[in-house]
Amino acid sequence: MSAMAEAPDDLVRAVEATLFAAEAPMTAEAISAHLNGIAVAAALDELQTHYASRGIHLVERGGRWHFETASDLAQLLRREREEVRRLSRAATEVLAIVAYHEPVSRAEIEAIRGVQTAKGTLDVLMEAGWVRVAGRREVPGRPVIYATTPDFLAHFGLASLRELPGVDEMRAAGLLDPVDDDMIQMVITGESGRAADGDPD
Amino acid sequence: MSAMAEAPDDLVRAVEATLFAAEAPMTAEAISAHLNGIAVAAALDELQTHYASRGIHLVERGGRWHFETASDLAQLLRREREEVRRLSRAATEVLAIVAYHEPVSRAEIEAIRGVQTAKGTLDVLMEAGWVRVAGRREVPGRPVIYATTPDFLAHFGLASLRELPGVDEMRAAGLLDPVDDDMIQMVITGESGRAADGDPD
């Protein structure tokens, strides 16, 4: 049988077995560490090519590798009972803002949405494992800033944030520019409150 | 690339993905039912052949199919890592008491230290191979008594316990001077303060 012709070498087999057995996506470094420090980049390449035509694919998400079922088989495999978190509209919007603008503070999120964001909304996203606290911005008040996690990339099938839908066009149109203080001010003081009484401030 | 030559057909891919995503081994009937009643025997055969040379195998046990790591690679799934860890202050004290007073019961250790000694502290010392159970004291309650091991002597480069400095020598070396930073620290933070460095005590 011709299929037997090119059997993978032991390193490829070892990487394949490691990733199959792993309970969470692994970085190339982690795989390598697990295999006593052997370089695994070439093996990952070979595996990715091999699996490209199969029912399972080897994918890289945010620098971490895992096997997952091919997306064209989704209709066959979709499970009704599967609990994919149903996010509120507010939560999906906040998630998008964190992803497209990260790292971003809560005030900046609110400035873009033009509405106060309930504390619970960010909590839901952090609980889902898609958003994390990424430190504080070194500006007065040192606000906490948020960013996405590798799990976010894995869940939405993105190799990196550069693959976010429409991100290039949005950036070109200036829609992802940093949120300026004016905009934040507008939300904090109530929607453009100061301008309402004709005060140029 | 020749590997791409014989891409699996869609049925094979579907069976492959179904078994991959399954949370438990599946019978051929269950797989077939999952795939709208299509016969899957041939596909299972083809998959089994394909995976025979790879890092994962498709195996049948009691009529149920599942993927598992190739048995020659099984040892990859368990790896041992050695970590050098510094003994906590509390554990060091307990070790010292055992060395100076052996054989000694836990109650005696506590009386000498003046602090309750968590069971975990002695466990750590036994895991380190420096302390062993040396029988029971023939008093009411028959408490377990502890002593040092040959490994203990080896680790500290001692021919015997008699080489440990006596109290007089310690005083001469200034080790018993009442004003001692460590001691002040201990009074300020309390016994538990120092436990922060990973001491179970």
Add this chain to the structure above:
Amino acid sequence: MTEGASAAAEDRALYLEIDGWEGPLDLLLDLARRQKVDLLRISILELVDQYLGFIAQAEALRLELAADYLVMAAWLAYLKSALLLPRDEQEDPSPEELALRLQLRLQRLSAMREGAARLMARDRLGRDVFRRGAPEGLRVDRLSRWRCEWFDLVRAYGDIKVRRQPVVHMVRERMVMTLDSAIARVSSLLGISLDWMELREFLPPASQGEWSNPRLRRSALASSFVAALELARTGKAELAQEETFGPLRLKAATR
């Protein structure tokens, strides 16, 4: 409203969605979309009219509107009047600039909304694609190798010995002016003078025997300061200080 009769029916449906808006910017964006042109080409004046019309009708229908909708309405009304004013009477930033900023905000929100929708529609792990259902798992068994130095061991024993020695505490006697006596002294002196007096003037004179002791003087100053604060707090004295670290002056409260 500049819309026709059919739009009126649509608007009525709009009010039923009042709980559906995620704030005034969201409402504005939705109204802008109804212009059915690219967000870059919307008419801000028209949009303002639509928003104000919406608010007016909502009020007529006695719908409860959150305050930020009304604040936005007020700002838009201001923006509209500014846009209609002659150009040379404009302040900075110009109304055109404000309108542009509003347009940019709508675009940004719209982009995020579109991004969110496209993100949610992707093949998602656990819904469309799946990781291995029953991975064996990788196990790393940690072996701890413990380290401890000879010196640490011996020193630990020394520390125990030291700790178990009886401890004797000695408290050195110190000359102090107590707070009570400071309060008594300051308040009695306050009764004598009606003018502002510097805090130091309340201290016992250094010529008086033990009061020449600098430690005691320092204690007296500290206690007198606290006494002054206490008397000010209870309304018996007034405190004044012209500058930071300047002389602290006090006098009896005039009441």
